[in-house]
């Protein structure tokens with residue numbers, strides 16, 4: 114039985130398995146189902162695995178997972194169990210003995226097919242996993258990057274917000290502090306107001322009591338005054354009574370005296386009577402009786418007098434008492450008056466205090482109202498600040514987002530700027546290279562011919578033309594024809610300027626060389642020709658007339674203008690000027706400070722003026738004045754100074770004009786901070802001495818020797834130029850000052866331009882021919898780069914035959 118069941122076809126086994134246990138099937142874990150559901154490939158798919166694995170037989174409909182009604186009929190899926198079942202599947206045969214190979218093969222084929230499908234499915238699944246994994250990884254990286262960016266951004270924003278919140282909190286704190294201070298001030302002010310009100314009430318009470326007391330005192334005073342008045346009246350009455358008593362007393366005294374007088378009279382009469390007593394005894398008894406009655410009367414009078422005296426004493430005591438009372442009352446009145454005055458003063462003070470308290474109170478009330486107003490304002494400010502805070506919070510977020518946008522915009526712009534700068538730098542390098550290549554193609558040594566117009570003092574009429582424009586189109590603009598003794602000789606150069614060519618037109622042709630000097634090359638432009646042929650006119654021109662300014666002023670203008678333009682690209686230039694004159698192997702510094710003529714010559718003699726070349730091929734003349742210049746105006750001033758110095762020198766040395774070489778040197782040092790580039794250019798502008806025919810000069814002796822020497826040095830110039838340009842070892846006239854000075858300008862990358870100036874004067878046609886032959890020889894120099902062919906036919910005789 115066991116073997117039977119083992120040999121059962123997988124279909125039956127699978128079928129029975131699935132139909133037997135629906136829950137198990139539903140719960141069965143699907144390989145990759147979790148992953149597939151999250152990735153792009155993981156769409157909910159309807160499985161048909163069983164039909165494939167189980168040889169095309171579907172499991173019973175109730176054993177299918179929910180939703181697998183067959184919408185994705187083409188997709189095949191396997192579960193782990195399916196795969197395991199497939200792997201552990203063994204060939205089934207209904208009967209061991211009926212084992213049919215064909216059937217077995219079919220089964221095997223079927224199994225292999227299913228296995229292949231399973232393997233394909235697994236591979237596809239694996240591929241999906243890998244791509245999904247990669248996608249997820251990428252997504253994860255992007256998300257992580259984003260997350261870190263967002264985190265950074267958030268941190269920055271948080272920091273900014275924190276700083277703003279701190280600032281606002283500080284503002285709020287200060288405002289709250291101010292508010293509490295104001296509140297404190299306000300409470301203090303209210304307290305002091307209450308205190309002042311209390312004190313005011315107390316003062317008012319005191320004032321009322323004082324007023325009552327004052328009233329009472331005034332009433333007392335009035336009653337006292339009445340008392341005093343009644344006492345005064347009594348005193349008056351008593352005085353009157355006293356006076357009447359005194360009058361009575363005096364009357365009694367007078368009566369007593371009269372009585373005494375009468376008594377005496379009586380006693381006298383008694384004596385008379387006693388005498389008469391005897392006689393009159395009778396009479397005596399009557400008299401005795403009279404005497405007794407008189408005595409009684411006297412006693413009565415004495416008694417009356419004593420009673421009156423006691424009355425007077427008692428009245429006197431009364432008077433004294435009344436006086437004492439009066440004095441007491443008076444002193445009481447005085448005390449009361451002083452008290453009254455005091456009370457009045459006190460009342461005045463109280464009133465003043467009351468006034469001051471009232472004014473203080475008013476002040477305090479106004480301060481209080483001010484403070485209230487301040488508090489109100491502060492509260493308004495606080496509300497406004499809070500509003501502002503809210504607004505600023507809102508605007509801060511807006512600003513922050515704007516700031517972020519701006520930042521990204523700026524960074525973009527910066528990138529673009531950096532790119533542009535890089536492009537500019539590269540473009541500038543390219544421009545330099547191209548410019549140089551163009552100039553090299555044109556020739557590092559070029560020769561321009563310039564024919565000056567007829568002048569009034571030219572010997573022959575203008576109709577006799579010895580110099581003419583060539584007829585061939587090939588030579589147009591670069592050749593001239595010279596007619597001598599009926600023979601026409603043609604000369605071709607890089608450029609030929611006819612008499613009507615303006616200074617500007619000539620300058621346009623050399624302006625590229627000026628740019629080369631700023632690019633860091635050595636440039637040398639010199640004018641060669643017979644005396645009066647227009648060399649000085651070409652180099653210097655007529656500075657007083659702007660149209661006729663020569664190459665030197667125009668060159669300087671361009672140098673300083675270009676320097677300005679290049680400054681925007683980060684270039685900084687330093688310029689140094691020196692000017693010298695060579696006369697018969699003597700160098701004269703044209704920029705030494707002005708001195709008297711004798712001093713100048715002595716000074717000149719003391720100086721060495723040795724010419725030296727350094728490792729970089731730069732020429733230095735010892736003791737020569739070198740001036741820093743910042744503008745073309747400064748150079749113009751120095752040129753004027755040099756011209757002045759030249760004319761002084763000529764007068765001092767009794768020199769004929771035009772017999773010296775004038776050398777103007779401008780050293781250009783440029784540095785670019787942004788690209789860290791450095792350039793050193795030199796611009797030499799030379800007005801050579803004019804060659805002269807000895808037959809015409811009419812000089813003799815030492816002067817003749819000098820002229821011969823100058824002519825010789827000029828005639829040898831072509832040999833020198835040739836040798837230097839070809840970098841030959843042997844340079845003729847090496848020790849000649851002019852040769853030595855020109856040496857660095859004629860080799861390597863240096864650019865040299867020679868003007869051959871010719872005069873159209875028929876009387877000097879021989880000299881013109883000499884100059885042209887010389888120039889043709891220089892023109893024939895080839896330096897490094899191919900030059901167009903010079904028509905050498907007529908330039909065959911290069912040698913100058915001056916003198």
Ligand SMILES: Nc1ncnc2c1ncn2[C@@H]1O[C@H](COP(=O)(O)OP(=O)(O)OP(=O)(O)O)[C@@H](O)[C@H]1O
Pocket residue numbers: 564565566568612642643644645646647648649650651770771802803804870
């Ligand atoms: N292209 C020109 N247009 C007008 N005038 C000119 C021209 N060239 C020269 N001249 C005039 O010719 C005269 C002589 O010129 P210039 O002094 O420049 O000659 P030079 O070659 O320098 O002479 P030297 O060798 O004796 O110094 C001057 O008066 C000058 O103004």
